[in-house]
Amino acid sequence: MNNNDILRRIRYTFDFSDSKMIELFGLAGREVTRAQVSDWLKKDEDPEVKELDDEHLAVFLNGLINDRRGKKEGPQPEPEKRLNNNIIFRKLKIALDLKDEDILHILELANFRLGRHELSAFFRNPSQSQYRDCKDQVLRNFLHGMQIKYHDGTN
Incomplete structure (x- = not known):
């Protein structure tokens, strides 16, 4: 994407x-x-x-x-010079104040199934052995599920 x-x-x-x-x-x-x-x-x-x-x-x-x-106290975070799908996904998760169950529900709205362990691997530190790259398909389906939930009004 x-x-x-x-x-x-x-x-x-x-x-x-x-x-x-x-x-x-x-x-x-x-x-x-x-x-x-x-x-x-x-x-x-x-x-x-x-x-x-x-x-x-x-x-x-x-x-x-x-x-x-809301803005947090103190200096604002510096924007990343390089982004990947994992960082984008994490920022959307933070912005929308989503828990893992919420994300899995949003993915299901887009008819995309993902396990809880697969999901948590996207948010791990890249140096951990359980870390996984978030592929375009996952991010695309998450964005589609967000559209269904927040634009189309389906909860």
Whole structure:
């Protein structure tokens, strides 16, 4: 999955306006323009589309966490320079205040079954032997389940 697709799916799921998108970046300490947001949200086939880099997606997800959970005291976390599916998944889990059961339920809404142990492996430290890379299929199904739960109103 590319970063632009992830941004588009999150925007659609929560029905964020351009102003809200700009606000979310601002909550994580990064100023972006409406033109930048618009270029990132364009379809992949559009010749005007601009690629959303990992750092900007990390800033957006940090802003989403701040918006939904409140800013934590002290210095804000630095956005990651490189993202992977595991980090994106973890940031969404934090932003939405999800427990393992909630995530498994969201995945089931997308007709995707995953075991509790498989799920916990995605959130482990990469140096642990039980750590597993989160594949695109898992993240795609999680984002689809989020859409069903939060946009379409199915619980």
